[in-house]
Structures are given as C-alpha cells and as structure tokens.
Amino acid sequence: MITVENLVKEFGSTRAVDHVSFSVQPGEILGLLGPNGSGKTTIMRVLTGFFPPTEGRVAIDGLDVGEHSLEVRQRIGYLPENVVLYPDLTVRRFLTFCAEVKGIASARRRGRLDEVMTACGLTEVAHKLIGQLSKGYRQRVGIAQAIIHEPRVLVLDEPTVGLDPGQIVDIRSLIKSLGGSTTVLLSTHILPEVSMTCERVIIIDYGRIIAEDTAEGLTLRLRGSEETRVRIVGTHAEVLDAVRSLPGVDAVREEGAVEGVVTLVTRSVRGDALRRDLAALVVGKGWDLLEIRPLPMSLEDLFVRLVHEDREGTA
Amino acid sequence: MRAWAVMRKELVSYFSGPLVYVVVGVFLTVTGYQFYTTLQGYVQIGFGMNILDNFWQEFFVQHIGRYLLIVVPLFTMRLLAEERRLGTIELLYTYPLRDSEIMLGKFAACLTVFLVFLGGTLLYPAIVYWLQPFDPAPFIARYLGAILFLASCIACGLFISSLTDSQVVASSCTLVILLLFWIVTWNEAAVNSSLLTALSQLSTFDHFWAFSRGVIDLKDVTYFVLFIAFFLFLTLRSMDSRQWRGRR
Known part of the structure; x- marks a missing residue:
C-alpha cells in the first residue's frame, strides 16, 4: 500500500x-x-x-x-x-x-x-x-x-x-x-x-x-534490559562485594538507604543471564530477596544499543 | 468545485473577524466626507464644461481609488502569509487541491470583500440621482474600472503574500508596489515626454482615470487583465517553488 x-x-x-x-x-x-x-x-x-x-x-x-x-x-x-x-x-x-x-x-x-x-x-x-x-x-x-x-x-x-x-x-x-x-x-x-x-x-x-x-x-x-534492580536484606559491604564480583557486571549503583536493606542497580550486557546469577547468589548466601526486576529500557537506552548493534554489523 | 470551497472558507475567515467591518466603516466615513466636500467644491466653483462628469471622474480615482489602494494590502497580506506562519499551508498542500484552485479561491474571496466596499459607494451616485437624475450608463464603465483596478491590486498583494510568512512585510511591500504603479506618472516635469508616454502605459492611475471618464476602452481593459494575469502567474510560480526549494 x-x-x-x-x-x-x-x-x-x-x-x-x-x-x-x-x-x-x-x-x-x-x-x-x-x-x-x-x-x-x-x-x-x-x-x-x-x-x-x-x-x-x-x-x-x-x-x-x-x-x-x-x-x-x-x-x-x-x-x-x-x-x-x-x-x-x-x-x-x-x-x-x-x-x-x-x-x-x-x-x-x-x-x-x-x-x-x-x-x-x-x-x-x-x-x-x-x-x-x-x-x-x-x-x-x-x-x-x-x-x-x-x-x-x-x-x-x-x-x-x-x-x-x-x-x-x-x-x-x-x-x-x-x-x-x-x-x-x-x-x-x-x-x-x-x-x-x-x-x-x-x-x-x-x-x-x-x-x-x-x-x-x-x-x-x-525485556533484555541491561539494568536490574535488586533489593536484598543483608550486610551492606558483603552484599555489595558479592554483587560486584559477579561475572559481566559493568557497574553497580546504590539506591536509597534503608537500615538492613541494600538496594542496588546493576548494569550488564548479560541481561537475563545476570539476573539468574543474582538470584542464585542470594539463595546461596541465605539472604532475603525483596525485589529483582529488569528496569524498563528508555528510548535513549534502546537507541544506544541499536546504534551499537548497527555499527558492529557494518564494521 | 474545490476553488469554491477555498473561497467560502476564506470569506468565513474574513467576516468572522472585525477587520472588514471596521475598515468598511472607516472607508465609507472618509469617502462620504470627501464626497460631500468635493461635490460642494465643484458646485460652487465649477471646473470645466461638464461639471458633474468631472466631479465623478475625480471622485472615483482620487478618493475611492486611492483609499482602496491603501486598504488592499490589509486584506491581501494574510492570504498566504498567514497560512505559512500558522503552518496550515501544510494542510492545504496535502489536500487534493491544485495550487491554482487554492490561488483562485483566495483571489475570488478577497475580490468579494472589495465588492462590499464598492457596494457601499453606490450610495453616492444614488444620492445625486435622487437630487438630480442623470444618465447612469457611465457608471458601468466607472465600476468596471474600479473592479479591474482592485483585482489588479489584489493579484499583486496575493503574490507578495506568497513570498513571506510575515504579514507586516507582505502588507508594506504590497503598498510600496501599488503606490509606485499609482504615482509613476504624477510628476510630468521630471521625465521627458517620450518616457512619460511609456510610463503612462504602465500606470494603474492613468488606466483607471480613463475608465472613470465613463468610457470602456479595450486598451485599458487589456492592461488590467494582463496585470492580473501576470501577478497570478507569479503567485503560481511562487507556490510551486516548494518543489525545488529547501524547507516550506
């Protein structure tokens, strides 16, 4: 048409x-x-x-x-x-x-x-x-x-x-x-x-x-978003170190400061695979998991990724 | 008929605002006063052999013609400039309308507004006729001349309006051009006689003056028709320029 x-x-x-x-x-x-x-x-x-x-x-x-x-x-x-x-x-x-x-x-x-x-x-x-x-x-x-x-x-x-x-x-x-x-x-x-x-x-x-x-x-x-938000009940330093040392984590950002609860936003190209590792980590350490969710990708993020993919493809 | 739809839309726009009413009111007040004083002058002093005809000739050109010339840019400036400024030109250009239909619709709407002005001036011959009946035939030529003269001014104003999206620029440029065509032969001493003959061929004033004697001369009709056709042609070219220019 x-x-x-x-x-x-x-x-x-x-x-x-x-x-x-x-x-x-x-x-x-x-x-x-x-x-x-x-x-x-x-x-x-x-x-x-x-x-x-x-x-x-x-x-x-x-x-x-x-x-x-x-x-x-x-x-x-x-x-x-x-x-x-x-x-x-x-x-x-x-x-x-x-x-x-x-x-x-x-x-x-x-x-x-x-x-x-x-x-x-x-x-x-x-x-x-x-x-x-x-x-x-x-x-x-x-x-x-x-x-x-x-x-x-x-x-x-x-x-x-x-x-x-x-x-x-x-x-x-x-x-x-x-x-x-x-x-x-x-x-x-x-x-x-x-x-x-x-x-x-x-x-x-x-x-x-x-x-x-x-x-x-x-x-x-x-859905394959790069950013994941987790809220974990545990010792601050211990949680932060353990999450940072997971494979493929590019950056960790702290959000909010409630006593005994650690809220982190991780950034990784591994997306869903990282979330699986995160869940396994929490279970292995015996912490309490309050929240784990991929953050919705903004148009800017999508563009960064698509432009990136586009360049990889043509290079 | 799509040009007809454009014309009706323009007329609704004209008559929904105060401009037409105010300007018609001012125009009739000023020409009414001029009518009275000029007629008094002719009656008391008397110019030439045929006083009444001389009076009408002067009144039509020097008063009705001149004031309308000043008023025309106020009504033509918005025709295309405002569409461009508002952005509604994008609608018009993407509707199934030919450029010529848009142009003719707008031209006809503006001319219709000026028929209202001219309609108002019928009052003046009517008053004189009521006092002293006369042969109304010369008024056919006078009004035909006035309509052709106005149509020429409108065609020129429409073209200028197609060039800019500023109404102020459109109206002032139109006024300058219309005045130039009007006064081009006024100072006879400044140019030699052969140049003067050439200039008088171009002058809207001289051709309108010929009509207001009460005589229809094919030469004068041709002049105005060519004048109108020339500016409408330029308007079409200007509208079409979006095909090869950058934005808008």
Missing part, C-alpha cells in the same frame, strides 16, 4: 533522510520510532506530497506521489505534527471545508460530518471556534480532518503528543479501530506507544533506518 524506495531528502547541505526503504501492507499499522529530529516528519511530508524527495521513489497504492499527486492526496489522510488549524473557523465549518475539498458528495456530507464528529468526540464543541479549543480537542479535530474522507492510508505525525493520559487512551483505541480497513503509518518518540498501537516498527535515527521489528520483537528486546 505504501512503498518507499531509497528515499533521500536533503535541505541544502543537510541530509534529513538517507536512503530509507520500507513498505506497509494494506491494513497494517506501522510505527516510525525515533528521537526528535531523526527525520520522521520529513519522511511523512514526502509521503503526503508536501515536498518532493531529493532521490528515490515513494508510491501509495502503486501511484507515484510526484506524478499522481492529486490522486495520492485523495487517498491519504494526514495529521501534521503540532497540528495547527484555522483558529477563526468553528469546528463544524472547518470540517465542512475539509469534506468539500476532499470531494465528499454534498448529499453524504452532513451524515459523514456527524459520524466523524461522534467518532472523535467533537459533537459538543461543533460550534466553537478552533482557536478556543484545548490542545486535546484540537488534536481530535486534526484526526477528524484526516479521516473524514475515509482515506485508505492514514499518516499520523505524533498523534498523541500533548494529550493527557485519558485522551491518549481514546486516540489509541480510535487508531486501532481504524487498522484492518485503513493502512496507518504513525510516528512517535514514545517507546510504549508503538508496542501498544503498532504491529510493526521501524526505528530511525539521523535519517537512517537502524532497526525494523514487530511489536513483540521490540518488547522482547526491551
């Missing part, structure tokens, strides 16, 4: 996107994960025809974005980053404009408007000016304008940024409900978001794809 081949986009001398290739199957939800400034928005802007690629080919439904610009744009619903809408129009007036421009026949327009406003929870603010809406509502208007013409491809740039947790849940379930019939490409820099909404994930950094994985695969990678 979406095909990106060797996409390169340069702004002057800076290369924002560097030979990116991927494809999205019909009905699939694909996540683009990357830190700010990694080229996610640029990829999306090329896909939606906002500007052309410097090199490479981008096609939606087999149609080249540059050659069949209007047909492609008719098939895409796009939510830009930091969605900015016309502050001096009411929600209903703006969505009417979108419906007209996106070619929804006037006979169907009213019904479709009501459907979309209900789906996005906008009915009660239909006659408010967009400029007076809260960030959460504006984001919903942004999603409403993207889905109003029932596009076959939905491109969402950071759809949940700036929303409160309740709204995030609503938006995520809305996106998931569209999957299956609609092909969705969404970008985010929030790690848990992709595993919750996407089926497949592409991780990009400095405009290059550094990893491609399924949501489950990514979760597995995350």
